[in-house]
Amino acid sequence: MAGFATLTRQCWLFAVGSSFFALATAPGFPGWAGAGAADALCFAGSWFFTTAAWMQLRLADPGARVEWSSAATQFVGTLLFNLSTGTAVWAHAVTTERRYVWVPDATGSTAFLLSGVLGMVAVSAVAGLLDLRSRDWLAGAVNLLGCVAFAVSAVAAFVRKTGVTEDEWLANLGTFFGALCFLVAALLLLPRPSQPRSCTDATS
Template sequence: MATVPGFPAWAGAGAANVACFAGSFFFTTAAGMQLALSNRSDRVEWYSAAVQLAGTLMFNLSTGAAVWAHAVGAERRYVWAPDATGSLAFLLSGALAMVAVTATAGLIDLRSRDWLAGAINMIGCVAFAVSAVAAFVRKTGVTADERLVNLGTFLGALCFLAGALVLLPRADRPG
């Protein structure tokens, strides 16, 4: 909700930052669950989940620091740097996930729910990376492109949600 287009302007940066910080714990919980449920015998899958969890922890740090960091140096060090590092972790995690999925589903298999979820999540990882680049804090203290930050984060989160929904078990159809 915090990055829905128009919300930060309506609620203010402080409220948006607090909402992002609160939401980051759900994000990290989901990544922890994914790591716990990952197939340890498939090392690529496990590494993907572990790197994703590390990225979410960086996101926790970044969103928490955004609540209190109000000097340019602190914003760059404690908000932007962990955000950018976490986004790089997401890209690596997404790439590893696609390697794991293509090993079983093939290079492109639009009928495979695992492949679709991996591809949708990879798009989300790219959206988060775009958001991180746009979040760079200039010497003036102004974010490079606040709208792109919020849009990239919002679209990335939607992709992660869509990827999870694709993997939900389907109800059995009556015969």
């Protein structure tokens, strides 16, 4: 029962963190609330991600190398997002934005993408290459799609030497879509009382 409760909390933490990112980058919200509010929401959301990722890593079986590697890579990615989103709250100098906002954002997104691929490999080893009836497989696929969206967002968020973001609209859209994917993946893997399951691939 303790494991069931831990998995439930883990999934909800991923879901709440995803909701913060989705709200912060929802079309029209940054312009209405201001960049400061949007950055603060992402920073708050990143800590829900990190807490859930740490719980996931602790629950992962080191003997299952692919699954454990997915969880470990994801956890590193969440730490990088903590740095990126935290710095974005107060950073105003272009050099700081490039070095401590964009670089950890891009690196964290790369870690998420690798984690998502590894997570999908782990799920496919059990559920098969294609099993639309499996919630685990569907969650893994949706999660991987979210990781791809975050990677696109990171590329679009590149900060030029002039301080201008490469494509702010695409950067926000990629984060928004990716966050929605992570939210769906977390809810798909939310344990049911009659059939506890792992959230290994939620937000990998």
